[in-house]
Amino acid sequence: MFRLPIHKKGRPLRSQVVDLCPDFYSALLALLDQIPDDMVTVPVLLASAMGDPVAESAVKEALKREMFHSYRERVVPKPDSSDSHIFSGFRGKRLLEEMAGDQEERGKRVVITSLLERDGLIAGVDASYKGDTAYAACVVMNRDLEIVDSASTTIEARFPYIPGYLSFREAPGLLSAVSKVSGFDVLMVNGHGIAHPRRCGLASSVGLEVDKPTIGVARRPLVGEVGKIRGVLTPLIFDGLAVGAEVKRSEGPPIYVSVGHRIDLEIAGRITRETWRRGRLPEPLRSAHYEAQTAKRRDS
DNA sequence: GCGACAG
DNA sequence: ATCTTGTCGC
Incomplete structure (x- = not known):
């Protein structure tokens, strides 16, 4: 069973991201x-x-x-x-x-690999805010995009939103929510992975912590330029490298996918396209967003 | 030099 | 992300 290393038998939270999350x-x-x-x-x-x-x-x-x-x-x-x-x-x-x-x-510790044992259970994680109070939710879906598990938590963010530093605001809450679900094969995070100025966006920070295949999906690019169409994906080029890809649907604006950790761009893109049915984001993220909003509403 | 800038 | 009413459209 999947288990996060941040809950040490009731001990205080410990993880690199949390430790390095300064005030x-x-x-x-x-x-x-x-x-x-x-x-x-x-x-x-x-x-x-x-x-x-x-x-x-x-x-x-x-x-x-x-x-x-x-x-x-x-x-x-x-x-x-x-x-x-x-x-x-x-x-x-x-x-x-x-x-x-x-x-x-x-x-530099992010692993890019085409090896993915299973992808039957896809988890999505997202957070909503009321001031600096974060309500994070994680949902787990099967191949038919039916919810098989979900969990939510609330936590105080000690850091504001700063472009390029999102993980220091969001990762602690997301990790807490992820640690509460029973298991999954792939994790989808609402934010960039390596499509980041320092190759370590929110999805990579979370992915490195949970040490599971992780995909970053965002509505807008943070760095890079959209290149020339290459097959089904349009690469997002930054620093001469394809750090992510633009994913289009028949209608509406595109979204941007990148490697979070332990996956590659092709597989991340495929999973993103397969789970993007309606709205602005793939179902695991839509669901997680809904749960986070619900948790916030319930609290106030 | 100035502005833009995931959530 | 959040602040916020009504309103255009399938």
Whole structure:
């Protein structure tokens, strides 16, 4: 029977992703405390000090939270032309830079293989949010796409959504939900696998943890360009490599599939096409999304 | 240089 | 992802 290594007989959660999931908000607080009393700063400088300017909007969102109420006047929206008192001398470790380095390392551990013993049971996992409270659900379907098992959990996310860093927000909840179902052959995750700037998107992070064949499926690409049609799949090219593929149906917008872990693009694409019947995502993900929404509704 | 940017 | 009413269409 499938079992996740993160529940050690009632011990606290342990896994690489969970261990490496730092608290974004405490790190931001530590930076805000460095601003001298007679100075202010701007969001992009805080994001850069955290290690990646891409986090600018996440910083802006965070500053709206109650937790940062007393720091609101220390951050101005734009660098005022007349102001020479914009602080930028932040010190300390760059959290996002370390996390990106970790993704690069884990991306190298992703296994791409055409060996897939069975694919009779397909699991889908997804999460819904109410603020930072995550409601994650995992459903298991048979070949006829009938639900044979499902589970959901709720957990507090300690990290905001930042493009390229989604796994640090979502993986803990998804892993918890996945650990509650009895078993499956392939896992489908709502997000990219190796079609990621550092070859380690949400689907790869989750796949490496559960050590099962894992597929990443997303509605929009994060990196890469759609290449020339090659057979039934249109490759998504990034850095000169086919890191994923665009999957089309007769009608409606396409979706993007990539290797999460222990699978290859052809098989991942085949399973994605075989399970995509209606709507914007394949059935395992539609189902998991519905269950996650239901769990959230039930809670409030 | 500026904007875009999985969920 | 989430905030949100009615509304266009099969």
